[in-house]
Amino acid sequence: MSQPFIELDGVVKRFHEGEPGEFTALHGITLQLARAQVHVLAGPSGSGKSTLLSLIGGVARPSEGRVRLDGAPLSGLPEHHLAALRRERIGFIFQRYHLVPGLTALENVRLPGVPLGWPRERLQARALQVLAELGVAPRAHERVERLSGGEMQRVAIARALLTQPPLLIADEPTAHLDAALGRQFLDTVATLKARGHTWVIASHDPRVIGAPVVDRVIHLADGRLRGEDAPC
Numbered sequence: 001m002s003q004p005f006i007e008l009d010g011v012v013k014r015f016h017e018g019e020p021g022e023f024t025a026l027h028g029i030t031l032q033l034a035r036a037q038v039h040v041l042a043g044p045s046g047s048g049k050s051t052l053l054s055l056i057g058g059v060a061r062p063s064e065g066r067v068r069l070d071g072a073p074l075s076g077l078p079e080h081h082l083a084a085l086r087r088e089r090i091g092f093i094f095q096r097y098h099l100v101p102g103l104t105a106l107e108n109v110r111l112p113g114v115p116l117g118w119p120r121e122r123l124q125a126r127a128l129q130v131l132a133e134l135g136v137a138p139r140a141h142e143r144v145e146r147l148s149g150g151e152m153q154r155v156a157i158a159r160a161l162l163t164q165p166p167l168l169i170a171d172e173p174t175a176h177l178d179a180a181l182g183r184q185f186l187d188t189v190a191t192l193k194a195r196g197h198t199w200v201i202a203s204h205d206p207r208v209i210g211a212p213v214v215d216r217v218i219h220l221a222d223g224r225l226r227g228e229d230a231p232c
């Protein structure tokens with residue numbers, strides 16, 4: 001592999017460290033993930049998928065070990081640098097979308113651009129562009145609580161794409177999608193992969209794990225790597 005896009009080196013994550021309820025969720029994960037590929041973290045509930053995503057996304061820090069994104073050592077960065085890197089380089093897609101009710105689809109999609117200080121016109125144009133790419137431009141001015149589940153998810157993906165982040169992280173993205181919407185999500189994954197985006201998706205959905213667009217399925221159990229499926 002050329003320079004890996006994401007590198008984890010001996011990553012341990014403990015919760016409630018030093019307290020009576022201390023719990024080790026990840027036990028020394030070493031992993032390299034290539035650019036412009038789709039990586040799925042699979043494993044039963046509680047195996048550590050979301051915890052690993054949060055470390056790769058720079059939302060949490062490892063208790064031991066290192067995480068690097070495109071050569072940058074996330075684990076050592078001061079919080080304000082880490083927050084800036086997250087905003088510019090990582091798009092997050094959550095199981096329950098985390099859209100802000102009361103705001104329109106367009107206002108939700110604009111949100112990640114606000115702290116970047118983009119001029120209003122640029123922000124508006126880019127937000128409309130990503131909504132159009134996801135096929136939800138006609139719903140741009142609708143409040144998000146009035147959208148269908150599939151529309152909400154496409155708005156959530158549009159929001160994650162606003163800043164064109166190279167890394168897209170999704171936690172159980174198909175958990176609430178029916179068969180047709182699940183396929184639509186995987187088509188979006190494929191389109192963005194072809195444009196060079198790297199995906200890391202936590203999922204135990206067989207539709208995702210078995211999808212042809214997926215390059216690697218990395219299995220976790222009890223916070224440890226348990227091998228991989230061969231690429232399709």
Ligand SMILES: Nc1ncnc2c1ncn2[C@@H]1O[C@H](COP(=O)(O)OP(=O)(O)OP(=O)(O)O)[C@@H](O)[C@H]1O
Nearest residue numbers: 015016023025043044045046047048049050051052
């Ligand atoms: N903030 C926390 N404090 C204490 N324990 C935690 C915390 N977050 C996660 N854990 C524990 O770490 C383990 C891994 O949790 P994690 O959410 O990463 O698993 P998962 O594989 O994503 O599960 P699921 O598929 O149910 O989302 C679980 O035993 C969980 O209870």
